[in-house]
Structures are given as C-alpha cells and as structure tokens.
Amino acid sequence: xxxxxxxxxxxxxxxxxxxxxxxxxxxxxxxxxxxxxxxxxxxxxxxxxxxxxxxxxxxxxxxxxxxxxxxxxxxxxxxxxxxxxxxxxxxxxxxxxxxxxxxxxxxxxxxxxxxxxxxxxxxxxxxxxxxxxxxxxxxxxxxxxxxxxxxxxxxxxxxxxxxxxxxxxxxxxxxxxxxxxxxxxxxxxxxxx
Amino acid sequence: xxxxxxxxxxxxxxxxxxxxxxxxxxxxxxxxxxxxxxxxxxxxxxxxxxxxxxxxxxxxxxxxxxxxxxxxxxxxxxxxxxxxxxxxxxxxxxxxxxxxxxxxxxxxxxxxxxxxxxxxxxxxxxxxxxxxxxxxxxxxxxxxxxxxxxxxxxxxxxxxxxxxxxxxxxxxxxxxxxxxxxxxxxxxxxxxx
DNA sequence: TTTGTTTGCCAACAGTTGTTGGCATTCATA
DNA sequence: TATGAATGCCAACAACTGTTGGCAAACAAA
Numbered sequence: 001x002x003x004x005x006x007x008x009x010x011x012x013x014x015x016x017x018x019x020x021x022x023x024x025x026x027x028x029x030x031x032x033x034x035x036x037x038x039x040x041x042x043x044x045x046x047x048x049x050x051x052x053x054x055x056x057x058x059x060x061x062x063x064x065x066x067x068x069x070x071x072x073x074x075x076x077x078x079x080x081x082x083x084x085x086x087x088x089x090x091x092x093x094x095x096x097x098x099x100x101x102x103x104x105x106x107x108x109x110x111x112x113x114x115x116x117x118x119x120x121x122x123x124x125x126x127x128x129x130x131x132x133x134x135x136x137x138x139x140x141x142x143x144x145x146x147x148x149x150x151x152x153x154x155x156x157x158x159x160x161x162x163x164x165x166x167x168x169x170x171x172x173x174x175x176x177x178x179x180x181x182x183x184x185x186x187x188x189x190x191x192x193x
Numbered sequence: 194x195x196x197x198x199x200x201x202x203x204x205x206x207x208x209x210x211x212x213x214x215x216x217x218x219x220x221x222x223x224x225x226x227x228x229x230x231x232x233x234x235x236x237x238x239x240x241x242x243x244x245x246x247x248x249x250x251x252x253x254x255x256x257x258x259x260x261x262x263x264x265x266x267x268x269x270x271x272x273x274x275x276x277x278x279x280x281x282x283x284x285x286x287x288x289x290x291x292x293x294x295x296x297x298x299x300x301x302x303x304x305x306x307x308x309x310x311x312x313x314x315x316x317x318x319x320x321x322x323x324x325x326x327x328x329x330x331x332x333x334x335x336x337x338x339x340x341x342x343x344x345x346x347x348x349x350x351x352x353x354x355x356x357x358x359x360x361x362x363x364x365x366x367x368x369x370x371x372x373x374x375x376x377x378x379x380x381x382x383x384x385x386x
Numbered sequence: 387t388t389t390g391t392t393t394g395c396c397a398a399c400a401g402t403t404g405t406t407g408g409c410a411t412t413c414a415t416a
Numbered sequence: 417t418a419t420g421a422a423t424g425c426c427a428a429c430a431a432c433t434g435t436t437g438g439c440a441a442a443c444a445a446a
Contacts, residue, residue, distance in 0.1 A: 013423070032307030034227040038404065048425050053405065110306040113356050114225030123359055131361070148353075148361035149373050155357075156349015160341075163306050164348075166316055168324070168341035180342050180384075184377045191373075206393070231434065241395050246435065 017055055019045045024066040025103035033063060033115040060117065067111075067121055069104040071129045076137055084137055085186025089178050092154060096162055097174075109155075109163050126151055139190040149188040157181060210248055213238045217259040218296035226256060226308040253310065260304075260314055262297040264322045269330055277330055278379025282371050285347060289355055290367075302348075302356050319344055332383040342381040350374060 023044035027036040038059055042049040056062040072095075079087050096105075108125075111118035126147075134147040157177070160169040216237035220229040231252055235242040249255040265288075272280050289298075301318075304311035319340075327340040350370070353362040 016423085030307070032225060032227065034225065035307050037402080039402085049404090050406080050426080051424065054423085059404065113303040113306060114223070114228050119357055122357060126359055126361070144361050145365060145369055145373075148359070148365050151359060152349045152353045152362055152374070153346050153377070154349070155353050156347070157345045159352050160345045160348050164312060164315060166319060166341070166344060168319070168337050169345055172338060172341050176338055180338075180381065181345070183380065184346070187376065187380075188373065209393085230432080232432085242434090243396080243436080244394065247393085252434065 013055075016045070016047060016051070020047065020052055020055060020062075021066055022103075024062050025107045028063060028066055029103045029106035029110045031110075033111040033118065038062075063111070063115075063117060067104060067108050067118060069108060069121065069125050071105075071125065073129055073133045076133070081137075081139070081190065082186075084189055085184070086178055086182035088150075088154075088185055089182040092157070093174050093177060096158065105158070106162060109159060134189070137189060140188075146188055150185055153181060153184055153188070206248075209238070209240060209244070213240065213245055213248060213255075214259055215296075217255050218300045221256060221259055222296045222299035222303045224303075225306075226304040226311060231255075256304070256308075256310060260297055260301050260311060262301060262314065262318050264298075264318065266322055266326045269326070274330075274332070274383065275379075277382055278377070279371055279375035281343075281347075281378055282375040285350070286367050286370060289351065298351070299355060302352060327382070330382060333381075339381055343378055346374060346377055346381070 020041060023041045024036070027041055027044065031040075038052050039049045041062070042052050045052075052062060056065055074091070076084060076087065108118050108122050112122050113119075130151060131144070131147050134150060135143045138146045140146045157169070160166045161172070213234060216234045217229070220234055220237065224233075231245050232242045234255070235245050238245075245255060249258055267284070269277060269280065301311050301315050305315050306312075323344060324337070324340050327343060328336045331339045333339045350362070353359045354365070
C-alpha cells in the first residue's frame, strides 16, 4: 500500500500541532472564544502566531479542531438496571476529575454561551452521543424527555462545579454526589411511579 | 427634607441611563463580556459611545450596573413542606419565561464562564440569597450540601434550556419539568431515606 | 437675559486583534 | 552535494477596541 505515513516523515509538525491544540483547548476553556487570542495560544505553545494560522487556517478552524469531542460513553448493557444512575455519575466524576480529563468539554462549555459554533457542536454531541445511550438504558415511555432531564442535571453539575466553581458545589464530596445525583438520574431513567 | 430628587430635575438622563442598561443586559447575555462592545451598546441604545463612558465610567462599571441581580425569592414558610420542590420549580419557570424575566441572570450566566467579575457576582448571589432560603426550608442534616445540589439542578436547567437551548430540553413541557425536577428538588430538600 | 450645569456628538489616541507575505533554516530525498 | 518541500520567525496591514478631551445645544435657576 502506501509507504511511510506523513507522520513518520514529518514528525515535528504533528508534535507542534498537538502543542498548539493543547494550548488552544486550555485557553478556550478558561477565556472563552473571544477572550482567546491567536497570540496567546502561540505564546503558550511556544511558537510564532503566524504558525497557528498556517496549521489551522483561521481562528475558527483552530476552534473547530480544538473542540472535537468524543464523550466516550461506554456500553452499559452489563450494568444492573438498578445501578445505572450511580454508575453514570461515577463515570462522570472520573472523567472530569481524572488525569485524562481532557479540556475539550470545558472548552465547549466555556465558549458555548457566547459562541454559535460551540453551541451547535454541543447540541450535536448530545444528540448523537447521549440520546442513543439513554434510549438504550431508559425504561421510561418518553426517552427524549428522559435524556433531556438527565442532561440538565449532569451539565448543571459540570457547570456549577467545574466552570463556575461555586464553593458549595465544589465542596461536595464525590460520595455524596454519587449517591444523591445518582438517585436523581436513576429516577429520570426509570421513574418509580 | 430634601427637595426635588435628581430624577425630577433631570428626567432625560435617567431615561437614557435605563436605555443603556437595557441594551447592555441584552448584549452581555448573548455576546458575553468581551463580545459586547461599548459601541454596540451605544448603537442599540441609540446614543453616542462616549455617553456610555460618562454614565458608567468604564466597561467594567457598565457591567457591574447591568448585572445587579436580585433573585426575589419569596417567603416559603406558608408552603406545605411536601410541596416545596414543585413550588420552587414553578416559580423558577415563571421567572424565566414570564414577561418580567429581566436579562440580569442570563447576562451573568452568559458572561460568568469567562469573566471573573460575573463569576464572583454569581457566587455572591447564591451564597447570600439561595443559601439562607434553603437553610430555612430544608430538613436535611447538611444544609450547605443540600443547597449545592439544588443549585446544580436549577442552574443546569437554566443553562441547558435558556442559554444553550438544547432542543430536547427546550421541548420539555412545563408540566413535565414541574413534576420531574420538582421531585428532584424535593428529594434534595428532604431525603426520604 | 444671564449663568452654570447637564446632555450630547465628534474626532482622535493608543493598544490589540486576526491575518498576510516574505525570507531564513531545517531536512528528507535524489 | 543539490533540490525542493516543510517548518519557522519577522514585520506589517487594516480593522476594531476602550477611553479621552473639547465643543455645541438644551435647560434650570437667578
């Protein structure tokens, strides 16, 4: 087939490309779209601003590349139905507080309120990734309503704990979140009434 | 005591001042802090940009004035304890979807992810207004945890429905929100276990 | 009418922004 | 070694930003 890949022949480019992306995600997450400047990204990536343009064409292109997002929701068919809520919340906490957190979702959440592209990306992500997952797990009649309720609680937790960092929410111990929010999700998934 | 108020003597100024504030709130809500320019505010208020500066000293001053926020949480001591959750959610919906909604909270939510002043203001608001209200109503042992959980769900609903406008969340009928989210809040307020 | 304050517009400043084109250096390949 | 592509830095542009000071019209008080 094809010989060596482009990555093999020009390893430097992919490394700096990754460096730029990491810097961009970090800044988009904390400063939002407009608050993030090409120059600041370049400085944090330790490279000249014009290179950012050459790699990603424009600021919009940079954001599009930086906000590529895969929630990596696992298959939950093995989980006991009664433990779905807690399992989902535990997974959520691990993802946000673990080392492999990644800055894509914070970047999207930070930018979405004021940036149309970020908002549309988020809408797409939840429609394509969360919707089907809930549809497989929920026992409720109206699965779309069910997914919407779950998203409202999960994103609310992410928003208040990791974006706004409201002290009371930050102070919540993971066990309490697992138990309480887990019960909420469980109830949304399969109402007892 | 004092003679005529400043408002009586210079009615024109207070009217344009209000016009500037309304324009500022609307723009801060949709464009965030950095995305909102003095010139854009002035244009929407139909006045010269320099006047915005004279009225509010600086962009920061304008934001501080535009983000003055009173959640106007009512006294809930007359409400039956078992109906606190639903009552709170109904109130929340009326406030956000009613005519007297006001743009202060959207402005704060839109700006908070990327603006320190907005974030601190929100932290303050929830500490001073939501905290005490929950403390009076909750039966749980740890009232601060209780308030944090409630805020995470309520702000999550506001964020996904009115800021992100995720289609599935927007589509939720008010009755469903009242019933489902109301049950969640009720459970946070006074757990059955 | 005269005086002093308020309200408003205008022009301009200094700094920052995204973006561009040119030129030097590195480096794989022939 | 010679060639051409890839990588990188630099200077500069045009547009936009918050902010300032000056000047004209409106207006209340004397």
